[in-house]
Amino acid sequence: MRRLLLRVASAWAGVIPLAAMAALAAAGGIAALAALAATSPLAAQMTPGAPKPAPAYVIRNATIVPVTAARINNGNVVMQGGRITAVGPNAAVPAGATVIDGTGLFVYPGLINSGTYIGLDEIGSVPGGNDRTELGEFNPHDVALSAVNPHSELIPVARYNGLTSAITAPTGGLISGQASLVDLSGWTGDEMAVKRSAGLVVNYPRAGGRGGRGGGGGRGGAQSAEDVNETLRHLREYFANAKAYSDVKAKLATGAPGKQKTDLAMEAMVPVMRGESPVIFEAGTVAQIRGALAFADSFKLKPIIRGGHEAWQLADTLAARKVPVIVGPIYAAPDPEAPYDEIYANPGVLAKAGVTIAFQTGGASSIRDLPFEVALTVGFGLDPDDAIKAITINPAQIWGVADRLGSIETGKVANLFVTTGDPLDPRSHVRYLFIRGEQVPLVDRHTKLYEEFRARPKPPKR
Amino acid sequence: MKRFQSRRAYVAWPVCGLALAASAAFAQQIPPAPQPAGSGTAPLTMPIPPAGKLVAITNATILTASHGTIEKGTILIRDGKIAEIGTNVPVPAGAVVIDGTGKFVTPGIIDAHSHSSLEGINEGTESVTAMVDIGDAFREDGLTLYRQLAGGVTAANVLHGSANTIGGKNLTVKLKWGLPVDSMRFEKAPPGIKFALGENVRQTNNPAPGRTPRYPRTRMGVEELLRERFTTARDYQAEWAAYNKARSALKKGDAEPIPPRKDLELDALVEVLEGKRLVHAHSYRSDEMLMLLKVARDFGFRVATLQHGLEGYKIADEIAAAGTGVSTFADEWAYKLEAWDAIPFNASLMAERGVKVTVNSDSDERARRLYQDAAKMMHYGNTSEEEALRMITLNAAWQLGIDKYTGSIDVGKDADIAIFTAHPFSPAARVDMTLIDGRLFFDRKTAPTLAALMQLMRRTRAAMGNGGVN
């Protein structure tokens, strides 16, 4: 038990950022650390109650697509202790490892969906399951992870097409709260966490239409120019306050005299104002994106653009400034005056210009569609390799976890899947999926219902 | 720089004389659209291409949807109909040739559930509105129709919404965007009508604010209402039969009998009873679908389709036995309680059990990518390629009663065709051309694409010596 605990803890040490560790320790002390060290759910499922050595797996004789390196034909991937321990044609197979024959199959790094609210909503029309949107306009201290239901029926469904990680984020208001990067497996939210705080979600106001502030709800709708200015004024004011708070805090930390009353919302803004934590600007139109970039400049923020259906017009700027863009959802209709293929063609234009792109599907129940949404953009110009990068290594870089996720490399966390072909092609089938080196059965609410009713005997003739 | 602050501002920039060079070779082959008679008095006519008398699509991979795939095949279209198909079809002189080398040709996609280009979808004031006709709300110029053409869609079942137990009459259209509504009407399609069951009908998720709840509020009430209406329709039918009988027996000098009150709602229901009007019933849960099938059996009519039918997989045998088709989503679920048991294997499992299944859009957005939704049926449940293709073509035609005319690439059928750059189920797929009755309604080469816009912006920029779009 002790050995296992140590191993798990070490395997996770790199996974949970230090800041989150500190936060956990502050919040729950020993208990939180204990939760962190708990065995993984799937291991426990296999042998309930009994400690067991960290599983080792080998996928043999498969085509490996490491994403960060050339593809390897007839190679092996070895996983042990939650990590990828060897990759290559001649990778040694450890004793006792579970061997998976990969002949004719392909190994890809786990797919990362960079925008969802998985775990924050269950059944759309049932309000009891909805924890997406807090009241009020400014909720920087709300963190998605604190409300993620790790036992949501939607999570196993999400894994079916090769997803292993996702950004889950609150919605609504001007500052919705903090997005969390989670692996799509874990007994608790904390166990799922890759990054408790991956970025602050800011809904940049959108001009156009005939005004009428969209009330408290989502800010997807367009506002009048005056309303946009008014909204922006509030947003600027809030950030200015946060800047002041952050500056005072920094001065006090140097031992300067004075005191500061702790404000939890402002505390949440401090890493953002210091440029340590990114701001995810929900911004689709050119005006929104320009505005968001200028806003980020004025407060020296680290911006990420999310949505960005008109980002193609600013491709060179975004590339030069190294501002990443989370495109999507691709299952969306273009604006009325836009070219019919704007949504499909935009990612290809951005990638060609050198912008780091990732994809989001939005939503919760259909986030498994990620590879298929990406597929639609390939026909309209996104290079197939760039497409795969945009749902593996690119998001890992954007979310600051490229040392752990996003490719098949020795030392990285073993989030990967084995499939019959191109994961973007709906005709392919995912055969095996691993999260943190554990094999996760591809069983979910849907497969269970399918098997159950497929086995239904013919009804009696009436 | 400021000049290009937004695309909207940009396109308003007059750039006369910079006509796009993307004038396609094909467009040049087909003569420009003839102006209708008296064109001087008919401005604003849409540039709809003329019907080529002879069109040949050559050397293409043809997915027929009815009889397998033909490699390096030719389709000859004469007067808007498919005249010949095969690998050894000579191209007659004078035919407009579309080089299909490397291309994949499929039947035009048929969306079995659409609410596109409508002025009002639900006459939701009453729970039975069989008298209304969605054809009266259809517009020929919805931008979405063009965008659907760009996704290979050539026909659609335009339906009333699902607010009512018995909604309005349907409209089957060909997407001849830009032509008047009457030209888009699929004249030979049998008429249909929308029914609906479950949460929407009882207004669970969208109660009318401040209004007295509308009957029915339960699935029990929905069945009761259906039975009550069809009972009334039967009485009405009998009343007219008696009147017509009395009239035919009329002797000279007898007073002309006064006809029964003509009731447009009951007329439509009588047509359902007589099998002349197809029932397309929005439904989710297996129990409500069985209820409707039973009501239909009791009143002696067939339900043409269960629309959505998300739990159809639970009762596939019963549905197949009723001769009813199901038109479902590829993989939508969990958006409401009655979609909680929806699974993406639904279509495949039902097809396995002998149900004629289609995958539909119910959405302007999804309609643009139905080919991918069909591909998903190979992904979820291992439907065969041809069956998956049928789910957006031939099966839809069957469900709408137009399979004699469209839905597959067969000699004698209307030349409703989509041409893809790659296999329609592959990630590289993109629609290059869409033909309806042999006429080219979408051509990627002349379409207002993002690439075309960018090219135009670059030229304008160059012409004005401007440094950059950014």
Place this chain on the structure above:
Amino acid sequence: MNVLPTALRRAALGIVCVMPCVAGAQRGTWALTNARIETVTKGVIERGTIVIRDGLIVAVGADVAIPADARIIDLSQRTVSPGLIDLTSTLGLPAPAADGGGRGGGGGRGAAGGAASEPRFTGLDPERVAADELHVSPVDAKATRDAGITAVLVAPGRGALRGLSALVPMHDSVSGTDALRSPVAEHFGFQGAQVGYPQTIMGVIAYQRQSLHDARRHGQVQDRWRTNPRGLVRPDNDPKLQALVPVVRGTLPAFYEASNENEIRRAVSVGKEFGLKFTIVGATEGFKALDALAGHPVVVSVNFPRPALTTGWAYRQSMQHASGDSAAAARETLKAIEGNAAALNKAGIRFALASGGSRPGEFVANVRKAVAAGLPADIALQALTIRAAELTGLSEALGSIEVGKIANLVVTEGGGVLADGAKVRTVFVDGERYEIAPSAGASSTGEKLP
């Protein structure tokens, strides 16, 4: 049917001017001399005289004897045309309640602060009689008249079955009892009810069709009841059906408001299905539905829609990316919109022109645009006068300058009423004279008292 000229009745009652007379109407026997006269039906008299007595035109011609009792108005340099008729007015009707009637509040005029009550009219009011409610304020009347409009057809402006219209003269302070004719027509439209069924265009059409079926049968049953009631279930006296019986029998015209292409086609289809004596009103996209309109009278509105609201705009809008010239699409569309009446004329469709709810001054200005877009000026004038009169069934009393017709006249300076820059100087309504105060520094008419 009330065709008694207002002036006569007023004279009988000894009333000259009931309300504060803004322009000061003068009644009497007039001789308008030295005028250029656009008779509309009998050509132009370059220099002639019109004699008016008791509100009627009693003489017109180049060489007319002036009676001794006539006050002479020298109209040298002036043109006299028949007063214009606008067939698309809601003038003088109470403003519709702002909401569905449920929430009270300070809604429309006449909606006294009563508690929540069912609205009196819901838009399903075929029995509604405009003449019973209308009262045109002197200010509204003057504004209309100052543009040369001497009679307007008033009908409720919204609803599926709106009610019965009245043609009223533009005196100061006009009520329904002053109507030239009432009812003129039953008015149809595509708006739903304020509350309940129907709410959508498809519901409205179904409702109209069912109502017409019901009215047809109602008429049959009523006839039978009158001739031989034995064995017949007594028909009820539903006023709504009652009002529609003459409509479905084709004896009372149906004015069907339909503006865009599809509305026009749908309206024509209902009209034909029931054999109505129908006139399409609005028809701003008539040029897209010439085939449907052929053979049917039309009231063409010159309240031009914005290009972006026309059928097919999305198509051109989206194609602009390929052509690179979006302004051209707007120009082309605007040209078509303004050329609507010209297109109808070219297609041989007989129509009246109407304001479509635009302000009176704008109305005439827009007619000039239609002329600039190719509508012959003489047709335009006919469409504003005699053809409009025909559609109200009053072509024997209105719409041209002929002996025996009502003296509704408009006197302009700077050419006929449709000429560019023409200014309305005097208007006669039922022979009552209304001077238009010149806007700035213009000279008054050269009236000579006998």
